[in-house]
Amino acid sequence: MELMVPVKGGEVWADDSGGDGLPLVLLHPGIGDSRIWDTVGPRLAQRQRVIRYDVRGYGRSPAPTAQYSLVEDLVAVLNHFELSRVVLAGSSMGAATAVSLALSDPSRVAALALLCPGVTGCPGLVSQELMAEIEALAMAGDMDGLVALGLRTWAAAGADGDAEAAAQLRAAIPAWFSNYPHQVPDPPAFERLGELDTPCVLALGERDQPEVVQCNEEMAARIPGCRLVRLPGCDHLPTLREPETVAGLVLELCDRVR
Numbered sequence: 001m002e003l004m005v006p007v008k009g010g011e012v013w014a015d016d017s018g019g020d021g022l023p024l025v026l027l028h029p030g031i032g033d034s035r036i037w038d039t040v041g042p043r044l045a046q047r048q049r050v051i052r053y054d055v056r057g058y059g060r061s062p063a064p065t066a067q068y069s070l071v072e073d074l075v076a077v078l079n080h081f082e083l084s085r086v087v088l089a090g091s092s093m094g095a096a097t098a099v100s101l102a103l104s105d106p107s108r109v110a111a112l113a114l115l116c117p118g119v120t121g122c123p124g125l126v127s128q129e130l131m132a133e134i135e136a137l138a139m140a141g142d143m144d145g146l147v148a149l150g151l152r153t154w155a156a157a158g159a160d161g162d163a164e165a166a167a168q169l170r171a172a173i174p175a176w177f178s179n180y181p182h183q184v185p186d187p188p189a190f191e192r193l194g195e196l197d198t199p200c201v202l203a204l205g206e207r208d209q210p211e212v213v214q215c216n217e218e219m220a221a222r223i224p225g226c227r228l229v230r231l232p233g234c235d236h237l238p239t240l241r242e243p244e245t246v247a248g249l250v251l252e253l254c255d256r257v258r
Contacts, residue, residue: 005053007076009066014053014077017045022110024087024254025078026052027094029116030176031154031236032168033059036091039243040250048087048254053077055093056182057175064182071100071186078108087257089113089250091239096120100186102196110257111199113250114219115238116208121188122215138177146173154236157207164240193222199256200226201249205234205241212236 001018004011015034024044026037034052044050054061056068074097078086087110088098095117102109118125130153137145150169151162158165200223204216220228229249234241 005077005080007056007073008068010056010062010064010068012053012056012073012077013060014051014080016081017041017048017050019045019049021049022085022087022254022258023081023083024048024050024089024250025074025083026050027074027088027090027097028052028055028058029092029094029236030118030172031092031150032172035059036168036237036239040239040247043243043247044250047251051077051081051083051086055175055179057179058172063175063178067182067184069184069186070097071104074098074101075105084108085110087111087113087250087254089115089253090117091115092118092236096189097186099189099193099196102198103189103192104187106197109198111253112196112201113253114200114202115246116205116212116234116236117202117216117219118212119190119193119215119219120186121190122218123190124211125215127211134176143170143173153209157205157233157235157237157241165237168237168240190219190222193219194224196223199253201229201253202226203229203231203234203238203246203249205236205238206230206232207235209236 002015005014028034034054056064090098095114096119147169155165202220220226
């Protein structure tokens with residue numbers, strides 16, 4: 001069931017597969033929207049009630065017109081569906097949101113599946129050189145250049161052309177700029193990872209950016225009991241590169257807390 005969910009000062013598109021049992025909420029990365037779960041979602045929905053949504057400005061959600069935070073919007077989505085306890089599976093930006101909620105309201109998060117995760121407060125996660133290059137291309141209005149940069153940076157494991165990753169990037173990039181004036185950062189979480197007390201699996205792509213790989217290794221070391229899974233042929237897009245592996249990891253985690 002697709003619907004628009006009200007959030008503070010706006011609305012977001014969401015989809016609910018329906019079903020019983022402990023719900024699974026899928027959170028997309030900043031380099032794609034919720035369609036990045038298309039390769040994984042149907043298998044997950046065979047076993048779980050699956051809910052996914054587009055962050056403001058991404059996919060089918062309108063661009064923001066008021067201040068918002070990622071974790072507050074996640075809470076609004078959970079409240080709309082009357083979900084008191086969920087498993088969160090997040091990719092990159094979505095994983096950072098999942099961690100933030102698990103720290104701010106641990107009773108609400110039954111388990112965490114973190115895919116090539118970001119995390120607030122991790123020093124050096126995004127290099128100044130990369131930010132400068134993005135800014136220069138944006139100032140020039142060079143969408144093709146931004147997509148090419150994104151493919152080089154986050155999609156190193158893709159074949160020439162990599163149409164699927166390129167389409168995700170092209171759809172997501174406008175949100176980087178429409179959201180920037182309105183998004184309020186969630187509090188730093190990196191130094192608080194040791195407080196997490198929930199089953200957790202963290203999958204890192206060994207062909208991801210070195211800064212991300214290092215951050216992911218440190219995250220796994222700091223999160224008590226975290227299972228670290230290395231994906232040797234994967235970049236920053238595990239749901240596109242290894243959908244069967246991702247589905248298996250998420251379902252195994254759900255089974256642990258069923």
